[in-house]
Structure formats: structure tokens, C-alpha cells
Amino acid sequence: MTVVFKDVTRRFAGRNDTAPVLALERVSLEIGAGEFVVLLGPSGCGKTTLLKMLGGFDRPSSGSVTLDGVEVTEPSPQRGTIFQAPTLFPWLSVLDNVLYGPRMCGKLNAETRAKALELLRIVGLANFTGFKPNHLSGGMQQRVAIARVLINEPRVILADEPFAALDEYTRRAMQEMFAATTERRDRATLFVTHSVEEAVFLADRIVVMSPRPGRIRTIIEVDLPRPRDRASRAFLDRMGEVFKVIQHDLISASEPQTDAA
Structure with a gap:
């Protein structure tokens, strides 16, 4: 079983005569059976849009999303979605x-x-x-x-920040339960989060997205044994590796924007 995003671009029409919004630009990603892939990135980088495309709730402006070579065009129980609410x-x-x-x-x-x-x-x-x-x-x-x-x-589980609204204690318990109940060799999981810790705890691979227009900045392998120990040196080192990748985006987002002269 293979999921393929191939050169996916998504533009949204502007409102009230504003210019169109380029949400995603030429994103290519392959997910195999048994993989848990996490999309990590700032708000507006297209994480949820990618999830909706695989769920069949949205379509690329160009490029394609396929499951076993068949283009995804509509929702299906074989691609189950868990929403934030x-x-x-x-x-x-x-x-x-x-x-x-x-x-x-x-x-x-x-x-x-x-x-x-x-x-x-x-x-x-x-x-x-x-x-x-x-x-x-x-x-x-x-x-x-x-x-x-x-x-x-389902052959694919899609999760859009399903634990974001929960308190920290409940969120951690839910992460552990989710990891244990969804793991199957014939199933793939695509999970959206803003949390670096959550990404490292759950993922086999973390796909770090750039700010809009969303592109894949890098992909980080998380080869830590399961169940994962959040207090271990290896876990904390992997979190540090992810933070180093996103540090530039965090600094850029905090800087005041000035108009060009």
C-alpha cells in the first residue's frame, strides 16, 4: 500500500478582489504501509490542506494524490479522518x-x-x-x-491535531493510546500537529513544512524504539534536532514586517 503526493500545488481564490493565495507549492511525498508520518509546521503552511486532499475533501490545483496508483477524488471509509473536535x-x-x-x-x-x-x-x-x-x-x-x-x-488514518484542545496530562495519555491502537503493518497514518514533542513521540518520519507557500523543508527520521521514553537522552536529542530545523522560521515569524522602500 502506497500513498503518493506528486508535485501538489494548491491555490485558493482571493476574496473581495484580493490576489489568490498559494497555500502549497510542488509538494511530493510518499507514505508506505506501516508508516506513521507527521506533518509539522507553522499555521497556514498547508498541513491540513494536504490531509484534506488525501481524505478526498479537497483537490490539488495541480499535481496528484494517489493511493495504490488510483487518484483520490472523494472521501472513503478506507481513509478515516479524526478531526480536532x-x-x-x-x-x-x-x-x-x-x-x-x-x-x-x-x-x-x-x-x-x-x-x-x-x-x-x-x-x-x-x-x-x-x-x-x-x-x-x-x-x-x-x-x-x-x-x-x-x-x-481503514487503510489510511488521517488525524488533524486531534489532541490539541486537551490538557497536557490527557494529551499525553491519548498519544500513548493512539500509538498503541493504530499501529498495523498494513496501515499508514498521516498526522498533523504543531507540537515538536508530539511529533517525536509518534512519528516514524517528521515532515517539516515551510511557511506559506507550504513546501517540504526537510524530512527527519525518528528511529527510536517504541514505546518511547520522553525523558531519554535520545528523545530529547531528536527534539533538539527538529527545533534546529524550525528555528529560522520561528525567528522570522517574530520579526516585525516592514514595507519595501
Whole structure:
């Protein structure tokens, strides 16, 4: 299984007679089965746009996005997306939220129900199957969202800053759970974050994006053993390596902008 972004450029039309916005420019990236790839970069560099293209929610202005040589043109359960907000159905129970996909595909049966219960056990919600989302914490709701994606057995998991709104304690716990539950040799994961620590904890490869227009600045291999120890020297060294790459962008963003003479 191979995902390929080939020379992807994305322009958005300007508003109120303003010039078009070049969000991405000639981005090429290949992701293989079993890989966990993290997109890291400043706001507006096109990370989420790349994710939406692979999800089938957006199209390149030029270039292509393919899965096993077939161009991605529309959403599919085989490419499951986890958003920053859980986007659960508030009128459905936890169990029924997880079963929503199989129900819509006509695959709701005893086997899928058993699978949903097992997934909820894995994400630590076995005792909350009958609860409605508004009775759950933010972290618990995001666990339901993850189980709802996993039950469809997607070939690709797309995650757009799924833990950004959580407190630090919950965020770390969710990262550990996510790494453990999504790892499969026949599945690829593309994950968007602004957090260097989160990127190093989760990724096999970190794709560092430049400020808009988004381009790939560099790709950093993270060959640390799993589960990863955030306090280890190797982990901290890898974080330092990433910070060195993005340091120029951080300094540039803090400098006042002046008009050319």
C-alpha cells in the first residue's frame, strides 16, 4: 500500500478582489504501509490542506494524490479522518456512534457489534457504551471518535491535531493510546500537529513544512524504539534536532514586517 503526493500545488481564490493565495507549492511525498508520518509546521503552511486532499475533501490545483496508483477524488471509509473536535452525534450513545459507519454501509451485525465493544474496551470506554457524548470529557469523546474510525478498518488514518484542545496530562495519555491502537503493518497514518514533542513521540518520519507557500523543508527520521521514553537522552536529542530545523522560521515569524522602500 502506497500513498503518493506528486508535485501538489494548491491555490485558493482571493476574496473581495484580493490576489489568490498559494497555500502549497510542488509538494511530493510518499507514505508506505506501516508508516506513521507527521506533518509539522507553522499555521497556514498547508498541513491540513494536504490531509484534506488525501481524505478526498479537497483537490490539488495541480499535481496528484494517489493511493495504490488510483487518484483520490472523494472521501472513503478506507481513509478515516479524526478531526480536532470529536464531531460525535450527540443524540447517539457511545456504542451507536462507533457503529454508525457499519450501519451506513449495511454491515451492522453481531460481528461488528462485538468488534465495536472490543474497540471501546481497548480505548478504555467499556463501561460507557450507553452514555451520550455530552456526559463524557473531551478526551473520552476523542477516544470514541478514534474507535469510530478504526471499526471501518481503514487503510489510511488521517488525524488533524486531534489532541490539541486537551490538557497536557490527557494529551499525553491519548498519544500513548493512539500509538498503541493504530499501529498495523498494513496501515499508514498521516498526522498533523504543531507540537515538536508530539511529533517525536509518534512519528516514524517528521515532515517539516515551510511557511506559506507550504513546501517540504526537510524530512527527519525518528528511529527510536517504541514505546518511547520522553525523558531519554535520545528523545530529547531528536527534539533538539527538529527545533534546529524550525528555528529560522520561528525567528522570522517574530520579526516585525516592514514595507519595501
